[in-house]
Amino acid sequence: MAAHRMTPLEVPDEFWSRPDARAALSDRDLGAVFHLLRQQLGASQARIAIAAGLSQPDVSAYMAGHRTVRDIDLLERIAAGLRLPAHARRLLGLASVDQPDRAEPVPPVAPPELTALVAALHPSAAKGGHPSPGHDPHVLYARIAAAKREYRACRYTTVVETMPDLLLAFPSGHDDRDLWALTADAYHLATSVLIKLGASGLAMVAADRSLAAADRSGQPVAALASKRALTHALMSDGHHRAAKQVVMGVLGEAAPGKTSADHLAVRGALVLRGATAAARDEDRTTAFQLLDEAAGMARRAGRDGNRHWTAFGPTNVLQHRVSVAVSLGDAGAAIDHARALRTEGLPLVERRAALWLDIARAYLQWGKHHHAYEAVRAAERVAPEEVRHRASVHTMVRELVARAPWSLRSQSRELAERLGVSP
Template sequence: MAAVTTWTGREANALRQALRLSVTGFAEHLGAARRTVAKWSSQGEKVQLRADMQAALDTVLARAAPDVLERFEVLRRRDTSGAFADVAGPPAAANADTDKNGPGSDSDGDVRRRKFLQGATASGMAALPGVTPLLDALVSQPMAHKSDPVALPLRQFAHDVAAAKAAYQACRYEQVLGNLTALVPALAPTRSEAEGDQRRRVDALASDLYHVVGSVLLKVGDRGMALVAAERSARAGSASRDPVAMATSARIMTHALMSNGHTRQARSLAENAAGALEQETRLMSTDQVAVYGALLLRGAIAAARSDDRDTAEAMIDEATRAAARLGYDGNDRWTGFGATNILLHQVNIALTLGDAGTAITLARQVPLDKIRLAERKASLFVDVARAYAQWGRYERGLHALRIAYEVAPEELRCRPAVQRIASDLAALSRGHVRAAVVEFAHRVGIPV
């Protein structure tokens, strides 16, 4: 086994998982602060360890048993950096056009990212057949098999956007891609035929439309083009002059920024957008309260990814007050917001901070019958599978993946992040558990 020349958070976390220690246990083993070890877990290779910690980890690695060394090598080699990081682009709208007539872009940067994803699709990283047509529509590339797009009646356009949102939340991603590929080209002519309040209504719908585009592109791993879609959602929301549309677009922008590594900007955006929505509307409607709470949850996750535990907890507390004000688990303005949704985010935050045991404890408290959306329920079980994998409970991790597949088959087949969990389970487990993982992966179409 090759020695570790420089320990970063990524290698340190791989050793912790290979030893099957919790963050607290690993901190005690090294004589380090728990917060320090949690930072290694959340920030990965962005953190280079101090000299004394480098020496301590050298010693732990040298004394490790052969099975620990084998697991460490598997975890160390796995790709956790993300295949699209080099094409993500900056957090600002540098790659977006300035067309005042509505969202749309045909910049060279967009085309490069589209071509990159086409190559990735061919290699199996984004296996949905509808991804490339959507990207063609997103960068305004002509499609010979399609006629020129025509304007849709406003009611039809609103219905189709809502259908795309519903299909996304049901994890029917192939259907979503088909819907979006037709809707994106129809946006410009639909907007050009609208005037006054109707045009602002189209802009609000466009904000929702690009929100779905960004969300599904994040699912398949194209973080660069997801950021482009998020920028268009933000421009459309601003053009609509609808404070809820503007706040909703900030949700997908926060998610896209986080996925591209801009966690501090994402936290700041979520916090500012939530504050602006509260100030402008006084949160007088259920939509306003739900979007406000959902923004705080996105901000809490961003804070956790920056190892800012205090801010994450403060935003969770404020979101909890918003959920109490709302009074039910709903799906207002497509947020899925409510007390149960807060608990789902707490599971993810614990996992982000490296607390796999805490994540499992919280997951056991979730009332599954109150999760109405397939996407949220599947994501919960994916988080549980990841927590069990970190904890060394591989058979339980496989069980969680099986439940996620029963809830939403496309959630497992389409997400590179889920495929990595399955690959980790196959690489780290042994005997009948490994055979079961491989059989499951092959049966559902996950490469391992």
């Protein structure tokens, strides 16, 4: 028996894996998609229209080839109505927006206690003397690497618990350049995690320690990495122009004729930081120039990688184009860049969460509150601590609550309450 015209249209996931369906989606030929739904599932134009949020005459016009869909917002609405799975959305050129799972809410995460880390940053905590067998660079490198993996997974509480003992493991009275480079790296990590937790003043202290250690190491890569930490700390405290000037100063220096892969990656990551700083300083020209500079470096690198923990490469550059577009208020450009990215292609949890949050900011600028909410929820599922502890996320959620339409008001308030966002 034929289904009633008001019976909800259920499209099995395997339908979207058919070669003809994939081809139609790749061509954005919604008329062909509707024909396949009718042929394969026996769906009437009325049922397709109800599912896709269209009128029956609209569906008829698309199927007859009299009309095509190019508007992104309309594509989003049709994709949501037909409940396209992630792989089908990608073929249509849309980002893979996960649906919220209200049955399994993400539990609140308590903020980490910083007392021990603050004490470890105090000058009186520095250990004098020469390196001992306990200061084996290989062991210290392994400890830093383990802490950085936790950071990349957005497990900031674990990093904060680890950092005091790690920082106190480095002596101060020696001339071992490799050990000083590792010291700079450890303070760079401390800078990064303090920024995540909103402690910008302490982050500046840690960045200064990283710069001093890098200077004693005499190693160009360590110096570049520490300047990257400094630009990040300056930006976290709102000093975007000063951060941009740090990067421009580095670019004004003569680069070595032959550079290592690590040097190229760290320099590229620093340039990307400068592009973000320029965008936040409303310097559109410099932001785009630095993005293009970084793109050239990424092409030289040849592929995405994680040299010196930078995750620098073509994908990283594209992700920064999203961030820069958001900072400049170009919401449409940000979403276009984001659609060219695949979240599953970002191996680092921190980067996936950052992308979702940039997408949320872009949609909020655009006035698409439901999409913004879904993107924040996606970031929360990927990295609860990233969403729970970032002051910038709290500001965005507060704005979402204030501007949300009635259909989203209760969900956005629940999100704010769960994240501890004050009114």
